[in-house]
Amino acid sequence: MSPRPRNHGARDRILAAAVRRIASEGIDGVRIARIAMDAGVSTSLVHYHFDSRDALLAEALEYSYARAGDVRIADRDLDGATHAERLQSMIEQCLPSSESLRQDWVLWVELWLRAVRHPELRPVAEELYARLHAWFADEIAAGVNSHEFERCDPQEVTDRVLALLDGFGVRNLIGDSTISLDRARRSVASALARDLGLGERLVSRTRASKARSASTAQATGS
Amino acid sequence: MSPRPRNHGARDRILAAAVRRIASEGIDGVRIARIAMDAGVSTSLVHYHFDSRDALLAEALEYSYARAGDVRIADRDLDGATHAERLQSMIEQCLPSSESLRQDWVLWVELWLRAVRHPELRPVAEELYARLHAWFADEIAAGVNSHEFERCDPQEVTDRVLALLDGFGVRNLIGDSTISLDRARRSVASALARDLGLGERLVSRTRASKARSASTAQATGS
């Protein structure tokens, strides 16, 4: 047997550093010298592991999007929760409510911008939205089935929720002082609540903050 | 009198070319050589008129945002219209529904991304949102006053509409096949209609398409 590739982890460190740098400086602003520095290696090693700068960045983004697209929780605190409580927690995880979520958001916007100009990226974006869509629509449909929610079209409602999340999320992301995180949360939740026939509140005040802290705790970690 | 600066229009042509190039290639992708080519001048002239690449791009963006932020219509066809009809037309003009609106949208997203990393740009973004907000909120408040709409909080409703517009707009902009322009239009309009107590439709079918064609006609021109 010929010696197998044994990686001392440098490759992964480079990828991780790349993701961080992309988030902080933008795809176009990233310099491989910085990535190498962050990863504690020489620039040559970066070129050794990746064919080109573009290849590195593409893989880094792919990695990050895959992670972000993975359903974000198997949140133990929500095991016995109602569908409304789960939805509340999902909303929380789709807003830039923690440092790591903000980072995901920036890469997200970066993807939007590039998808406009590079049609080959559109499937990537669509796939991400499709997963988010399924995540919400399934939960809503389940709630309708179990008569927790009023009859409604889960597809329509989901699209509206995703749009609200994007709209409020972006404004909060860019630091618009009129859209606090809490305002975004409440607006999205109350709009959703009305669509589901729950009146003005998705969940009661105390339960809402419980769901929130449960999900932010796990979003912040890692 | 000392000789006045006599500009043969080159400076403006450079700015216009810059805006076009930024929209098509992105702020980071813009090369002054290309801008110069488009404007039919030498690169040296670009440097003659603008201190630096950054200064040129900043001025170009400022120019474009100012134009886009200007209230977009004094739409004669809507002079005798109801507030609902006006709102329908405003929605149309806040979605990427024409080539020039798509261009504005791209620059808009570009601004979001940079505002995240350059706090000095945030006031620019906030100002743009403030104008949009006022535009919608005034119209809604007027409709409430005249009892065309149900009593509601125009600020809240406006923020929700702007979020929906951003959310649906972005997805349409990146070519997401599940969010057609028409779907975006109808979703935003129906959500707004419900907020205003008008049931499911903001305006009747025929009047809606009339308002749409009126506003796209003027959005496409120029």
Add this chain to the structure above:
DNA sequence: ATATAGACTGATCACAAAGTCAGGATCGAG
């Protein structure tokens, strides 16, 4: 022991693109 493949580096190349500079062309004022 030594041959081999993978992991890694320092030095260097190549190139694109921003920015500079010296000077030419044009126009208005005196």
Add this chain to the structure above:
DNA sequence: CTCGATCCTGACTTTGTGATCAGTCTATAT
């Protein structure tokens, strides 16, 4: 006419950065 300011250009310099390459080091297999 001619002086000076404005407008404009081609050639050049500079710099940042992606990529290459020759070679070292280490671990493992035989």
